[in-house]
Amino acid sequence: MVFDSRTAEIGISCESCHGPAEEHVARYRNPLTRYRNHFTDDSETGIRNPEKMDHRLSSQVCGQCHSARINFEPQLMTQGTTYRPGKGLHESFGILLPGRPDSLPGLRRNIEEDPEFYQGTFWPDGIIRVTGREFNSLLVTPCFERGEMSCLSCHSSHDSDPNDQLAEGMRTNQACIQCHDSFSDKLTQHTRHSAGSSGSLCYNCHMPHTTYGLLGAIRNHYIDSPNVKKTLETGRPNACNSCHLDKTLAWTNNQLKEWYGTAPADLNESQKSTAASILNLLSGDANQRVLTAWAMGWKPAREVSGEDWIPHYLVEAMKDNYSTIRYIAHKSLINIPGYENTDFDFVAAESVRTAIIGRIPLSPTLLDSQRVPDQQRVLLFDSVGRLMRDEVRIHINRRDTKPISLME
Numbered sequence: 001m002v003f004d005s006r007t008a009e010i011g012i013s014c015e016s017c018h019g020p021a022e023e024h025v026a027r028y029r030n031p032l033t034r035y036r037n038h039f040t041d042d043s044e045t046g047i048r049n050p051e052k053m054d055h056r057l058s059s060q061v062c063g064q065c066h067s068a069r070i071n072f073e074p075q076l077m078t079q080g081t082t083y084r085p086g087k088g089l090h091e092s093f094g095i096l097l098p099g100r101p102d103s104l105p106g107l108r109r110n111i112e113e114d115p116e117f118y119q120g121t122f123w124p125d126g127i128i129r130v131t132g133r134e135f136n137s138l139l140v141t142p143c144f145e146r147g148e149m150s151c152l153s154c155h156s157s158h159d160s161d162p163n164d165q166l167a168e169g170m171r172t173n174q175a176c177i178q179c180h181d182s183f184s185d186k187l188t189q190h191t192r193h194s195a196g197s198s199g200s201l202c203y204n205c206h207m208p209h210t211t212y213g214l215l216g217a218i219r220n221h222y223i224d225s226p227n228v229k230k231t232l233e234t235g236r237p238n239a240c241n242s243c244h245l246d247k248t249l250a251w252t253n254n255q256l257k258e259w260y261g262t263a264p265a266d267l268n269e270s271q272k273s274t275a276a277s278i279l280n281l282l283s284g285d286a287n288q289r290v291l292t293a294w295a296m297g298w299k300p301a302r303e304v305s306g307e308d309w310i311p312h313y314l315v316e317a318m319k320d321n322y323s324t325i326r327y328i329a330h331k332s333l334i335n336i337p338g339y340e341n342t343d344f345d346f347v348a349a350e351s352v353r354t355a356i357i358g359r360i361p362l363s364p365t366l367l368d369s370q371r372v373p374d375q376q377r378v379l380l381f382d383s384v385g386r387l388m389r390d391e392v393r394i395h396i397n398r399r400d401t402k403p404i405s406l407m408e
């Protein structure tokens with residue numbers, strides 16, 4: 001095979017964020033020009049700095065890759081996109097925003113030909129459900145729409161932690177308080193949790209882990225407030241129940257009404273009586289199951305929900321049809337004290353997996369726990385602390401088994 005590529009740089013390179021540098025390089029070959037440049041602005045050479053663009057253009061630099069998008073440019077496969085940093089991204093790409101299919105030429109046809117077009121990428125209300133597509137979330141976030149938020153409000157490309165590219169200080173409430181400054185004085189009044197609590201971190205209530213990718217759950221970049229009605233409409237777990245794994249939706253309904261005056265949602269019997277995480281893990285669709293299996297290993301959630309009951313459910317998730325869910329459930333299990341050394345091959349033959357799972361020790365009762373019988377019932381443990389296996393089975397039989405492929 002003969003390659004005849006005219007590509008100068010491949011992948012995530014300087015030019016993908018800074019634009020073409022040919023002119024810049026030619027000009028600064030001369031050391032005198034380089035010296036003189038200390039006194040001039042070099043934007044005339046075409047090179048761009050995302051930090052000096054307005055918040056929309058700057059976020060589009062990241063959005064050229066971090067978005068669910070369609071490119072209708074005819075030369076895409078031969079010469080690449082016409083997009084260049086600093087230019088309007090929307091001239092080259094259609095960014096998918098469900099609910100607004102008319103915003104893109106050709107999109108309505110795609111949806112008509114394939115009604116499930118959006119399903120693997122978006123929750124039913126059009127909020128992204130896979131990682132790596134943060135720009136779509138940003139576009140519908142009020143802080144961006146009505147404010148100046150950009151990716152660089154929290155991330156930095158060169159001066160940050162290489163793992164998640166968060167700029168210094170942006171792991172804390174500073175990320176939000178930089179604009180919402182009134183919240184530093186009324187923090188606990190707003191969050192109703194003590195100041196140092198994981199329940200007082202803005203991210204944990206407004207950017208919960210409701211996107212899937214890279215074999216885990218990742219924070220959604222749609223800034224939203226916890227709301228039970230929305231959870232029921234979309235299936236997207238709310239922030240309160242993603243940390244308080246041992247609580248029902250009815251509990252969240254009551255708390256949100258009491259604290260924030262939020263109108264409560266109508267619930268069915270299971271939603272009133274059984275922890276939301278358990279319903280999601282046993283009866284939910286593959287997306288709900290994978291997020292819940294991950295949450296059961298998340299330290300803040302384990303700390304506030306008690307961990308003694310969690311292995312009984314992770315062991316169920318290790319029997320899931322989806323290998324990814326089995327993998328994540330096992331990773332969560334080994335976070336729990338006493339289970340650190342549990343070996344499990346999530347892609348072994350089913351008979352092998354079943355045998356290994358059968359040997360994982362589970363405490364026969366939760367009697368030594370601090371919970372009153374009502375709280376045990378919420379977790380499907382009876383008054384003497386035994387797992388109510390028939391109830392568990394009923395919920396598993398109600399599982400939403402529709403196939404889902406999450407397009408990360």
Ligand code: HEC
Nearest residue numbers: 012013014015016017018049050051152155156157158159
């Ligand atoms: C993923 C996008 C991205 C890539 C790739 C990237 N940069 Fe940057 N660069 C930025 C952003 C955003 C800034 C603004 C400061 C920050 O976020 O760190 C910046 C700032 C700079 C600055 C500082 C400019 C100034 O005026 O202070 C220089 C110099 C620079 N980049 C050079 C490079 C070089 C050289 C490469 C390739 C090795 C590169 N960048 C690759 C996004 C990127």
Ligand code: HEC
Nearest residue numbers: 011012016017050061062064065151155157162163164165
């Ligand atoms: C040319 C495409 C491209 C551009 C432009 C780009 N990214 Fe990325 N970015 C990627 C890819 C691909 C990955 C995933 C790499 C991996 O799997 O580790 C990534 C990973 C990341 C990560 C996660 C890092 C990790 O280790 O998991 C962050 C955060 C991120 N990008 C932020 C940004 C920001 C902010 C900008 C704009 C300043 C930006 N990116 C611009 C392609 C891009």
Ligand code: HEC
Nearest residue numbers: 142143146147148149153175176179202203206223224225
């Ligand atoms: C760059 C500035 C900026 C940053 C950073 C920022 N916001 Fe905002 N945010 C705004 C603006 C501006 C609005 C719109 C306010 C309005 O219209 O009154 C807004 C709106 C909101 C709203 C919706 C209010 C409503 O009316 O529905 C919430 C919730 C919110 N922000 C939470 C957060 C959280 C949590 C963070 C941190 C994760 C954050 N914001 C970071 C600027 C910002």
Ligand code: HEC
Nearest residue numbers: 059062066132134135138149150151153154164175218219
């Ligand atoms: C209000 C702050 C904020 C803004 C604005 C923001 N992010 Fe993030 N981002 C975060 C936080 C917090 C995380 C989670 C980091 C972690 O858990 O390690 C994150 C995680 C990510 C990750 C996944 C990293 C990983 O592998 O876990 C990517 C990719 C990313 N952001 C890209 C972007 C892009 C692109 C934009 C703009 C479209 C953006 N972010 C805007 C705060 C922000």
Ligand code: HEC
Nearest residue numbers: 173176177180183190191199200201202205225226260262
């Ligand atoms: C324990 C969960 C929780 C935490 C933590 C939290 N919030 Fe909120 N926030 C909510 C809820 C719930 C609402 C919705 C209230 C409503 O419906 O009016 C809300 C609403 C908001 C609003 C819009 C309404 C208003 O009061 O202006 C903003 C802005 C906001 N939060 C910012 C923040 C910031 C900034 C932080 C961190 C300092 C933060 N929140 C931490 C739960 C939380």
Ligand code: HEC
Nearest residue numbers: 193194197198199204205226239240243252255256300304
């Ligand atoms: C990331 C974890 C986290 C999130 C998200 C969170 N909490 Fe909490 N919550 C805690 C922790 C930790 C405590 C223990 C007390 C403290 O730290 O203030 C707590 C305590 C409570 C309590 C009192 C103790 C109890 O169990 O009755 C209530 C009520 C409560 N949270 C409700 C909520 C509601 C409602 C939301 C959503 C708006 C929420 N929490 C979101 C971690 C969280």
